Amino acid sequence: MSDCLFCRIVNREIPSTPVYETDKVYAFLDIEPEAPVHVLIVPKQHISSHNALTEDNVDVMKDIHLAVNEIVKKLGISDSGYRLINNCGPDSGQTVFHLHYHLVGGKSLGTKIL
Ligand code: 5GP
Numbered sequence: 001m002s003d004c005l006f007c008r009i010v011n012r013e014i015p016s017t018p019v020y021e022t023d024k025v026y027a028f029l030d031i032e033p034e035a036p037v038h039v040l041i042v043p044k045q046h047i048s049s050h051n052a053l054t055e056d057n058v059d060v061m062k063d064i065h066l067a068v069n070e071i072v073k074k075l076g077i078s079d080s081g082y083r084l085i086n087n088c089g090p091d092s093g094q095t096v097f098h099l100h101y102h103l104v105g106g107k108s109l110g111t112k113i114l
């Protein structure tokens with residue numbers, strides 16, 4: 001997907017600040033952080049959104065969630081806590097159509113989801 005922003009970031013055609021990487025997953029700092037910790041975690045394979053997960057590509061979700069646990073340990077927020085957010089589709093405000101999780105933390109996020 002040469003026209004996909006996050007594919008281009010994964011392929012290092014667009015610079016980013018890496019946080020964690022495996023053969024299947026890449027995590028990097030959000031360019032407009034909304035919390036002291038704001039990391040984006042993406043599958044290297046192009047999957048347009050959560051709606052596009054299927055039996056054939058869902059295995060990468062295991063890698064993504066294990067990556068989260070490694071990242072929060074690395075950043076020292078595994079005990080203080082964090083929030084994982086996935087935006088899917090227009091009502092969510094999804095702007096980049098390559099599946100990603102926002103990992104936010106580093107401060108108290110309160111008890112409300114929205
Ligand atoms: P969405 O709204 O699709 O869930 O989130 C997209 C996120 O990508 C936003 O938080 C936005 O700040 C981030 N973003 C957009 N363009 C870039 C970029 O070029 N580099 C990085 N690192 N993040 C980006």
Ligand code: ZN
Nearest residue numbers: 004007046098
């Ligand atoms: Zn993509």
